[in-house]
Every structure is written in structure tokens, then in C-alpha cells.
Amino acid sequence: MSEKHIQAYKDYVKGLKYKDLAEKYGVSVNTIKSWKQRHGWERKKGAPSEKSVHTKKGGQPGNKNALGNRGGGAPAGNQNAVTHGFFSKFLPKDTLSIMKEIQERSPVDMIWDQIQIQYAAIIRAQKIMFVSDKQEMIKELKKKKSVLSETNEVEEEEYEFQFSWDRHATFLNAQSRAMAELRNLIKQFDELAHSEDERRLKLEHMRLSIDKKKLEIEELTEEDKTFEITIVNKGEDND
Known part of the structure; x- marks a missing residue:
């Protein structure tokens, strides 16, 4: 059905x-x-709950021994x-x-939540770590302090430089790890989720997207290796 x-x-x-x-x-x-x-x-509030009917052990209906006895249940507000x-x-x-x-x-729902969070993080990283140009360089202030001398006050600043190839390599490594974690989560979901779970279709789209990104990363990594080898060979030729 x-x-x-x-x-x-x-x-x-x-x-x-x-x-x-x-x-x-x-x-x-x-x-x-x-x-x-x-x-x-x-x-709806007050909806009946279909429970099996059974007779409680203890005093019978109408037994006055039970009057004033609140029973063994924990009172309202009790930590129990x-x-x-x-x-x-x-x-x-x-x-x-x-x-x-x-x-x-449920455990399946929690894994699904993690899948969505991980997938969103992978997509977001595409924007954060995007390298527009090979010559691109980011300069960030790492440390700043004031040094007093006998004559004046001098400010010392320490900068960190991020070159395009460093950012690109960091991005590829981070994406590979994130995708491996995502594939592991998808595998867990497949094992636990019911065969009729509607979310399986969405997972298939995610899986195809991940495989595509993985191939792109592998191709880019190979290009980087080729580029590095070419530089070394040129250096050797000059010798």
C-alpha cells in the first residue's frame, strides 16, 4: 500500500x-x-490510548484501606x-x-540529520575555499603587538600568507575526508532505513554528486602532480 x-x-x-x-x-x-x-x-489532547485492561494487585474497588494513600508513584515534579x-x-x-x-x-533520523549537515558543509566549502586565480594570495594579520622603546612606541605586526596552491591543496584534502565521512553515513543509513523510506531517492542523488566531485578532485590532484614534476624537470635541465 x-x-x-x-x-x-x-x-x-x-x-x-x-x-x-x-x-x-x-x-x-x-x-x-x-x-x-x-x-x-x-x-489531540485527551486522545485515548489503546492499552490492555488488567486488574491491579492490591485493594479491591471500594476498599477504604486505600483512602488517603497516593500510591507508590512519584509525585508531580519528582525527579523520578x-x-x-x-x-x-x-x-x-x-x-x-x-x-x-x-x-x-530515531537512530535513522539522526543519521539522516548528520548526512544533511555533512553534505551542506561540503557544498559550503566550495564557496569558502574557491581559488579564482593561480596568482591569488591572501594576506591575514596573525599577530599584532606594541613595543615600547626609549623614544617611541612601535607596533609590530605578523602576517600569514596563503598562496593559491596551498589553499587548493588544503581544500582538496578536506573535501576528500568530508566525502569519505559522508559515504560512511550513507552506508549506515542504507543498513538501518526501511526499504520504503522516501529519503533513499534523495540519497541516490547525493551519492551521484559525491562520486562526480570525487572524480573531479582526483583529476585536479593528478594535474597538480604533473605540474610539480614539470617544474622539477625544468630545474634539472637548467643544471
Whole structure:
């Protein structure tokens, strides 16, 4: 059924749990969580939760021995009721807030997030490390200090120069490492994601783009090697 997630959503609103939904529609629990995240599933407040009915051990209905006894459950606000009660003693509020937000994220979702972040970083690096000309040189102030002498105050400045070939080589190495990490993340996603996960199509586009960039980097690296060898040979000829 191509619209499984629509039917699953209707059952989710009724109160079915992830595990029950997964069994009913023949998918993994992670796929159900992925559908919830992607399609924005929400339960209305007060929605019934389909739970198995069982009789509690202890006093029978109407037993007055239970009057005034709040039971063994933790009172409101008790640390036992907080999912990350232990961590709340040591971690900052911002970190705890993030941990709460990712409770609904499955391992597959987290890997997908990492894939998008890594892919975006690779694309962004194209702009940051772009070399427009072989003669291009960047001059950056590295250190500045004032030195007092007997007659006056002298400012000493230390600059760092980045030549085009240095930036280009650094960029190629960084891109190669980033792409290797991205391929590893994609492999993990393939192993964990359900076969019907819609994100697989996007991954295929990413994979093709990565392979293309890899070939370009290899070609550029070979060109750089050839260029260096040519310079050495010219030097030897002059001798």
C-alpha cells in the first residue's frame, strides 16, 4: 500500500503505540517514528490510548484501606518523573532541552540529520575555499603587538600568507575526508532505513554528486602532480 502512512496516522491518532503500528503495517518502529516526524503527526489532547485492561494487585474497588494513600508513584515534579532526571543535576538547561527534543528522533533520523549537515558543509566549502586565480594570495594579520622603546612606541605586526596552491591543496584534502565521512553515513543509513523510506531517492542523488566531485578532485590532484614534476624537470635541465 503506497499510502500506508496515511492509514497509520489514523490509528496513531486513536492512540495506537509505535510497536502496534509497526506490527499492523509490516514496517519497523523506526519507520513509524520517521513518518511521524516527516508528516507532522500529532495526537489531540485527551486522545485515548489503546492499552490492555488488567486488574491491579492490591485493594479491591471500594476498599477504604486505600483512602488517603497516593500510591507508590512519584509525585508531580519528582525527579523520578523526569526522563533525564539524572542528567538534570549535571547538564546545562540548553543541553537538556535538546535531549528532550530528540526523544522522538530515531537512530535513522539522526543519521539522516548528520548526512544533511555533512553534505551542506561540503557544498559550503566550495564557496569558502574557491581559488579564482593561480596568482591569488591572501594576506591575514596573525599577530599584532606594541613595543615600547626609549623614544617611541612601535607596533609590530605578523602576517600569514596563503598562496593559491596551498589553499587548493588544503581544500582538496578536506573535501576528500568530508566525502569519505559522508559515504560512511550513507552506508549506515542504507543498513538501518526501511526499504520504503522516501529519503533513499534523495540519497541516490547525493551519492551521484559525491562520486562526480570525487572524480573531479582526483583529476585536479593528478594535474597538480604533473605540474610539480614539470617544474622539477625544468630545474634539472637548467643544471
